[in-house]
Amino acid sequence: MSTTHTQAPKRLKKRHLALASAVASVAGIFMLGLPLQEVAAKRIELPLEMELSDRAQEWLPSLNQTTASTREKMIDIQGGDTLAAVFERAGVGVGQMYQMLSFLSTEEKKIITDLHPDHKLHFQLDPETDKLLALRLERSPIDSTLITYHKEDQAYQVSDLTREPEYHFAYKEGTIESTLFSAGERAGLTRATMMRLAEIFAWDIDFALDIRPGDTFRVVYREEFVDGYKYRDGDILVAQVTIQGQTYTGIRYQDSQDEIAYYTPEGKSMRKAFLRNPVDFYRISSNFQPERYHPVLGVKRPHRGVDFAASIGTPIKSVGKGKIVSLGWKGGYGRTVVIQHGGQYSTLYAHMSRYQKGLKAGDSVKQGQVIGYVGKSGLVTGPHLHYELRVNGVHKNPRTVELPKAEPIAAAEKTRFLRYSESMMSSIQGYALASQLAQAHAQLMATKGREEQTL
Ligand SMILES: [Zn+2]
Structure with missing residues (x-):
């Protein structure tokens, strides 16, 4: 059976099932509520005497039952829970939590203390000493972090468990x-x-x-x-x-x-080098106008951008890949970010309530990356994003300007893509036809019902 790889979150890729040496934790995984077939399917490397074959599934459940040397607890995370609070609720001393955490890197600590109400924490304890043998943070049915105690090193080790749906x-x-x-x-x-x-x-x-x-x-x-x-x-x-x-x-x-x-079916990118709009949910409150009366100043002033009315805190995205050339207060513009995209294009985002944390001038940004949040800083009547686009230094209407396309499918991929594209097009057409057939049949049956009633 070949395995398919989906895009797993980055942090999971590095130590994907790094359990090869974790002999002691093998029983632990089973006890922590992962089904056996899944573990077998993952082909975790095990010492010879414990190698998992198809037959293993027959004897592992009994092994599971006889390993009565652990005690298990599962705690549902609630809103506002801290790791310490969950340890208390599980009846495991906070001292054990600190001991466990002392073996973890800053990054690992961050992962294990980032609790959300839909997460679960599974504890596995030694029934005699109440020693924490394993802890599994279950973020979703496919994504867990496992911390196991290794007797030989007297240390806790972290590994990630991802399951392929x-x-x-x-x-x-x-x-x-x-x-x-x-x-x-x-x-x-x-x-x-x-x-x-x-x-x-x-x-x-x-x-x-x-x-x-x-x-x-x-x-x-x-x-x-x-x-x-x-x-x-x-x-x-x-x-x-x-x-x-x-x-x-x-x-x-x-x-x-x-x-x-x-x-597209021909292999053109669906993306352009620029997003049309830097916010998702909005109403255009003022369009690009070479001449207009300024609503606050009451004098004739061109409006060289587009105003997107949106509620305070709405994320503002960089419309394209680029570099932040300035980030700071800019007179009537209030909190403003300016981004340079290659040699010709630059964009400006004004009146922000706040900038995205950690961003500064000189930083590179990706297309769609959140750079700040809608606000009403500077000279404004209400919360909105004032957005400008310049081509070679000249203001253009961002809603009508012709924007360059992103790269099409690579030449080396073209044949492979076209073959795939063709089969996908047949699939969607096939589904659509099947759906039409089902609807036509349902309609036919419905009219038959009515005719019978009128008889
Ligand atoms: Zn404006």
């Missing part, structure tokens, strides 16, 4: 009546999936302004299953949106270097 394909389609989100809800898609859909087409479609009733969407995505239960909806593999008669298609493609991006 099982993928099932799913298809949904819908017709927009008012908003994209309500249409998604009716189709049975989660908000997270609809956000992903909007993101794929963000460069081509402004879902706040462009959509009309009757516009449609189709999505092939994958559902992630763990232990036979659906864990969540995952990545969109291919999506189509038809807006005012024009159809846009985005195909998720993982290239030979494991880089993932969405492309």
